[in-house]
Amino acid sequence: MTTICIGVVILAYHVAYPSLTLRYRLTLVAEVDDQPKMGTSVVEVTYNEQPEVGSGRNLVFGHRGEAVAVELGERGTLFALLVAGDDIRSAPETIVFRAFGFPGGIFPQGSVEDGFRRIRQLSGKRELQLDSLPMLVRFRDMNDPKTVERVHPHNLAERFGPGSKLVRAELEIVATDSWPLSSGHFAGEPLTTGIEKRLSWLPQFYDRMLDGRRYQAASSELQLANSLASGAFMAP
Numbered sequence: 001m002t003t004i005c006i007g008v009v010i011l012a013y014h015v016a017y018p019s020l021t022l023r024y025r026l027t028l029v030a031e032v033d034d035q036p037k038m039g040t041s042v043v044e045v046t047y048n049e050q051p052e053v054g055s056g057r058n059l060v061f062g063h064r065g066e067a068v069a070v071e072l073g074e075r076g077t078l079f080a081l082l083v084a085g086d087d088i089r090s091a092p093e094t095i096v097f098r099a100f101g102f103p104g105g106i107f108p109q110g111s112v113e114d115g116f117r118r119i120r121q122l123s124g125k126r127e128l129q130l131d132s133l134p135m136l137v138r139f140r141d142m143n144d145p146k147t148v149e150r151v152h153p154h155n156l157a158e159r160f161g162p163g164s165k166l167v168r169a170e171l172e173i174v175a176t177d178s179w180p181l182s183s184g185h186f187a188g189e190p191l192t193t194g195i196e197k198r199l200s201w202l203p204q205f206y207d208r209m210l211d212g213r214r215y216q217a218a219s220s221e222l223q224l225a226n227s228l229a230s231g232a233f234m235a236p
Contacts, residue, residue, distance in 0.1 A: 029167045
């Protein structure tokens with residue numbers, strides 16, 4: 001009887017404060033000397049509505065997945081991180097809204113319930129403007145995290161040499177699911193894994209920045225390395 005009561009309470013909580021999860025595939029296509037190079041990653045985002053102290057409600061976002069990695073041969077590897085670029089809506093939790101042209105800020109305008117309804121209706125692919133991509137980086141030395149460098153989406157040649165350019169980016173909804181209305185669509189769309197095989201040192205930086213410091217410094221010679229940790233590349 002106690003188990004049943006607990007189950008009823010849990011169900012009632014999730015009905016009052018629902019959550020929604022979606023998975024999207026972000027694909028980047030580049031060219032090196034007119035030869036196409038492509039990288040892709042499936043990322044999962046969860047939106048949880050929670051009670052808030054006082055009036056109103058609160059949304060908590062979370063994500064899992066990995067950065068997109070585009071192999072450019074001898075030129076190196078381009079990474080699209082799990083971090084916003086110049087466009088604040090290019091973060092994992094909001095890039096879908098940018099791709100599908102939702103007005104508003106970090107969540108669609110209107111009530112949470114209306115936002116969830118609109119998100120559940122999303123499907124298909126959308127092309128992303130290059131200016132709306134997550135932060136792009138590369139490493140001068142893949143074995144040295146301190147050598148991370150920012151890459152401009154319209155000027156790959158600056159970091160990767162003449163003849164290299166980013167051609168297009170595409171976002172595709174691959175699954176949506178919500179509690180308590182679970183559809184179980186995720187079975188055929190696994191999250192992308194394996195980035196630590198490219199960056200073997202990455203697990204060592206879950207609690208420190210790429211320059212080795214525990215915290216971001218007010219000033220640092222390695223400003224970018226001091227602002228990124230392993231979470232920018234993988235979120236388990």
